[in-house]
Amino acid sequence: MMTFGSLGGVTQPSIHTSSTPLALDTRSWGYAEDFVQPDELLREAREQAITLGLEPISNGSATALRFLAHLVQARAIVEVGTGTGVSGLALFEGMGTDGIITSIDPEPERQSAARAEFTKAGVRSNRFRLIAGNPLDVLPKLRDGAYDMVFINGDKLEYVEYVAQALRLLRHGGVVVLNNALWKNLVADPDNEDDETVIIREALAAVAETEEFTPLLLPVGDGLLAAIKA
Known part of the structure; x- marks a missing residue:
């Protein structure tokens, strides 16, 4: 039975069952995260991100992105938050050989690192468009209905606008994916009212309450919300 309750001022679904399922332990989580082993290039891109003080997506999240890109046969992807190319490499692995990623990030240094990783992986330069700028300035200039997938991994305080x-x-049939959907275990904590936590909850609620979206919340990495547009 599903009912709705309030979490941080946002209506949230809550599920009541007659019995509590067995919780997975850390060994099971680790097994799931590493079930598909990353290649060397992904490892290097993650190490580069850590060197720059960034938190790259987990191996499980990268695997999920690759799977989703392949599932929807993505040929055109928008990425909000380039990082050092970890997510981009995963998306390229899932796309066809002619797929193109438009990736937006306000930090040129990160995009330089991502460009180097893409080149090292043999990705042709005409398959990625790296735009250094504020995503909320760039996104409105992109064409309506032209993309198979949108991956959101930018400023948490702008997540609601990114969803819109x-x-x-x-x-139609495209997929939006939000990284950090569980945000350091804080989204599910009803007592946490930090700005980032509240905005992420609002973004999740916006997806859940949009009739065109069919959502799925995946507990991999720091949480991935995926939703198909009808």
């Missing part, structure tokens, strides 16, 4: 842009940018 994703709905416009995606074709």
Whole structure:
């Protein structure tokens, strides 16, 4: 039975069952995260991110991105938050050989690192468009309904606006994916009212309450929310 309750001022679904399922332990989580082993290039890109003081997506999250890109046969992807190319490499692995990623990040240094990783992986330069700028300035300039996938991994305080842009940018049958959907175990904590936590909850609620979206919350990495646009 599903009912709805309030979490941080945002309506959230809560599930009541007659019995509590067995919780997975850390060994099971680790087994799931590493079930598909990353290649050397992904490892290097993650190490580069850590060197720059960034938190790269986990191996499980990268695997999920690759799977989703392949599932929707993505040929055009928008990425908010380039990082050092970890997510981009995973998406390229899932796309066809002619797939193109448009990736937006306000930090040129990160994009330089990502460009180096893409080149090392043999990705042709005409398959990625790296735009250094504020995502909320760039996204409105992209074409409606022209993209198969939108991956959101930027400023947490702008997640609600990113979701609104994703709905416009995606074709029917396209997928939006939000990273950090569980945000350091804080989203599920009803007592936490930090700004980032509250905005992420609002973004999740916006997806859940949008009729065009069919959502799925995946407990991999720091949480991935995926939703298909009808």
